[in-house]
Amino acid sequence: MNLANLIDFWKEYLREYTIALGLVLLFYALSRIFSRYIVRFLLYLTAKTEADYDEKLVLAFKKPLARIIICTGLYLAGLYLLENPDYQFFLTRLFRSALIIFIAQGLYNLVDSTSGLLIKLGSAYDLDKLFLSLLSKTIRAIIFAISFTILVQEWGYDITGFVAGLGIGGLAFALAAQDTIANVFGGIVILTEKPFTIGDWIVSGDVEGTVEDITFRSTKVRTFAHALITMPNSILAKQPITNWSRMGKRRVSFNLRVRYSTPRDVLQRCLDRIRELLANHDQVHPDTIFVNLDKFGESSLEILVYFFTKTTVRARWLEAKESILFAIMKILEEEGASLALPSRSIYIEQDKN
Numbered sequence: 001m002n003l004a005n006l007i008d009f010w011k012e013y014l015r016e017y018t019i020a021l022g023l024v025l026l027f028y029a030l031s032r033i034f035s036r037y038i039v040r041f042l043l044y045l046t047a048k049t050e051a052d053y054d055e056k057l058v059l060a061f062k063k064p065l066a067r068i069i070i071c072t073g074l075y076l077a078g079l080y081l082l083e084n085p086d087y088q089f090f091l092t093r094l095f096r097s098a099l100i101i102f103i104a105q106g107l108y109n110l111v112d113s114t115s116g117l118l119i120k121l122g123s124a125y126d127l128d129k130l131f132l133s134l135l136s137k138t139i140r141a142i143i144f145a146i147s148f149t150i151l152v153q154e155w156g157y158d159i160t161g162f163v164a165g166l167g168i169g170g171l172a173f174a175l176a177a178q179d180t181i182a183n184v185f186g187g188i189v190i191l192t193e194k195p196f197t198i199g200d201w202i203v204s205g206d207v208e209g210t211v212e213d214i215t216f217r218s219t220k221v222r223t224f225a226h227a228l229i230t231m232p233n234s235i236l237a238k239q240p241i242t243n244w245s246r247m248g249k250r251r252v253s254f255n256l257r258v259r260y261s262t263p264r265d266v267l268q269r270c271l272d273r274i275r276e277l278l279a280n281h282d283q284v285h286p287d288t289i290f291v292n293l294d295k296f297g298e299s300s301l302e303i304l305v306y307f308f309t310k311t312t313v314r315a316r317w318l319e320a321k322e323s324i325l326f327a328i329m330k331i332l333e334e335e336g337a338s339l340a341l342p343s344r345s346i347y348i349e350q351d352k353n
Helices: 003-046 054-060 062-081 085-110 116-125 129-154 160-176 178-193 233-238 264-280 314-335
Strands: 201-204 207-214 218-223 228-232 250-258 284-296 301-309
Touching: 003 054, 003 062, 054 062, 054 085, 062 085, 085 129, 178 207, 178 218, 178 228, 178 233, 207 228, 218 233, 228 233, 250 314, 264 284, 264 301, 264 314, 301 314
Parallel strands: none
Antiparallel strands: 201 207, 207 218, 218 228, 250 301, 284 301
């Protein structure tokens, strides 16, 4: 077979396939150019902008757009080879379905919990990472649902009955899982309002301890007895929560009881020295200090001692309180004042008859 025969054979049997293959290779090359050079150029441009999420936008659609370019080449090659209108219509549906899938993939990548878009949103509104993760999963589910609906409609299926069935099924599911749903919404409230975070010392109802973990369904609290309590978020969201870890300072308040036999000048010196002690103590907050004779008790003179420590950590608070109590005991000993013991006097009246 000579060259002329080969050319005739190619023209008669292989020319259309060669042109179609050329279209596929051309668009494949364009996709490689897009991935290697155009994307780099776009990233170079985004590096000069102040926005911190446009780079993530380019990276999110990098692979989907490259695949769209390749699919476009395959689609054009298929249209060139297929002359039957039915086949061309089927191929067009496939191509449009691929476009829907790849665009949805780009959006799916864009709303990742680590994407610049959600990170900027979290920084702007001070949102918890766990809440951003929930937001990312919710948006991804919506993208998937919308994409699936468009795909089904693209292939000519009526989804009205399907959606109605989902509504009835969703209602039944909601009734069966209403406690779980309430806990999830409670978790959203906790994560958005942030009454506490992991590591905080909280009191809610009868539960007191340190928060160890926060999920969408429950919160785990480690009590000071080292027991682990799992509290449903729906209960936490309804109850008052005291967060002791967010105190700027921590209160110390007690009544110091001394004997009635204590001379007035000795009592006055004790009050002055205790005030001076607290004012000069490095662990006492200077804003609020009260040391005053408060009342005449049943068996003692009662001195109110009221102040705040700078630390809010329980261990250091106890150490500071202990140090101050020992110093007050020393002052009383040096001034000759004694603490009163609980006592009660009984008077017996004799009948003169």
